[in-house]
Amino acid sequence: MEVRVRYAPSPTGLQHIGGVRTALFNYFFAKSMGGKFILRVEDTDRERYSDESLQDLYDTLDWLGIKWDEGPVVGGPYGPYIQSERFELYKEYAEKLVKDGKAYYCYCTPERLEKVRQEQIASKSDYQGYDRHCANLTDEERADLEAQGIKPVIRLRVPTEGKTTFHDVLMGDITRKNKDVSPDPILLKSDGFPTYHLANVIDDHLMGITHIMRAQEWIPSGPLHILLYEAFGWEPPIYCHLPMVMGKDGQKLSKRHGSTSVRDFRAKGYLPEAIINYVTMVGWSLDDHTEFFSKEDLEKCFKIENIHKAPGVFDYKKLDWFNGQYIRECSDEKLASLCTPYLQDAGFISKDETDEEKKLVLSLIPSVKERMKILSDVVPLTSFLFKDEAVTDKQVYIAKGSNEENTQKALEEGSKILLAGLKEGKAEGEIEEELVNLSKALEIKVNGVFQPIRVAITNSTVSLPLFDSIRLLGLDETERRLERANKIFKEN
């Protein structure tokens, strides 16, 4: 039997880490089994739907390099794959359930439902849910309510006796008494759109889905879905409920923990390789030592048995580490083109970069590469090249263990040594040694000499290595900045 799995997001917000991980698990499982990965858009909530969300879904999957075998855009034999385009279908199936006595029309107003709810809360009884007010209306009562123009919903008739069990690959059997299943959930809303439960079950059946891999938050509605499959007389698929992704505080990962949308991560300069690798590692592992996986690796070695049961905490620091690792693996050319948009946004290079700018960006990659965690780091790391804000506070030039007098001498003598050496074309190592000797002569630490020079040239105590900075800046500009710093120390 061919494995067929689906990722079925609801376009009501940006694709977030949790959703994408579900997509990835489905995708890798399908690929590893030689099966099909299907994308289905569950846009039945017309209130919360947005075009932007739908576009973000496509953009995110494209960026990650996740191709769906069937779904919107690419089509497939079981389409359409957008639920709003299957509108009539759900209605038919829901009405069939009514005809078979498995479901019924309900005319209760939202106000009445709210009142019932409030009364249940006030009476402190266990919350019972819908009171099945319309479960046994006579034809006359119905006709009367129809005549009033009330648009009904269709509710599933949940058995009050017995229990329902479903099997989960990870959890084993999960059983729930039918009386504990949410009483008579709505299948078809009054606007004619199906709820998640109905649409999901119908589509999974019609599209031949063999395995349902979804977040553990769906476990409570598992029995309900089984009841639906039984009502239709269909065979339910195999379930696998994925552990959830939590924030540091153990709550469901959300915005207050930091970025959660893939779009945000992308904007900050995370690489798709890092996102895929790290996100897959929360709740899954191959063995006790392998930590780097490409998408292609995972398409081969992903195993459903290796999925962890317990929820996992999303560690932003570890993602940073992965990202740094992948940045260091990039070729200089690739990294240069990845960094270019950030330099453009900062106004450092023009929107349509010139050939000189292209060369410049490429030339700064080697010194910047091992210092970056995310692509946007390139901006602060190289800003000294593109904007020149001289440091006028002498204290900044003075290294720990040095003083103003020594710093001035170090700057003055050091500048001479440095400039002379550079002009004579001496090796950097040689000049460096001379500067070290200077520090010995002044009886200060090596950094007592380097720090003032560094601040003079890069306008910062933290910078790329001194000689890298000089090479990127050019000799003339280096000389200019050194002279300026010397002047700052001589005046007053």
Add this chain to the structure above:
RNA sequence: GGUCCCUUCGUCUAACGGUUAGGACGGGAGAUUCUCAGUCUCUAAAUAGCAGUUCGAUUCUGCUAGGGACUACCA
């Protein structure tokens, strides 16, 4: 409140019922005769608790505790 699920270092995780409980991130210390970063080395750090089964429990069973999810005309 009710129902269900979960539990190994701070975090992600590994360990046929038998190991000094392993690795990674993060932390700490050191090296790399310029800062930062990177790289390398070293280091601290865990089986939630209590019973039971067993020659032997991280591993099997039960209970307790803690955490989480769900409880909508949202998915």
